[in-house]
Amino acid sequence: TIIHLLFLHQTGSNNPIGLNSNTDKIPFHPYFTYKDIVGFIIIIFALISLILI
Structure with a gap:
């Protein structure tokens, strides 16, 4: 679970284009x-x- 969270929540891990999604x-x-x-x-x-009551 911890490894999943580390890789999933890295900056840009779900942003292949690299645009600012914040x-x-x-x-x-x-x-x-x-x-x-x-x-x-x-x-x-x-x-x-x-x-x-």
């Missing part, structure tokens, strides 16, 4: 971190409301 990517931290935190809070709120 222009259309969304950065992980601000978007997905906040999205996951909000989703977690909503699920916890729903479960707690089911237990208390």
Whole structure:
């Protein structure tokens, strides 16, 4: 698994033309971190409301 990750995630391993493909990517931290935190809070709120009501 580690060898697979090393070879798969090398810079340019999936880019035979060599063009910069980072222009259309969304950065992980601000978007997905906040999205996951909000989703977690909503699920916890729903479960707690089911237990208390």
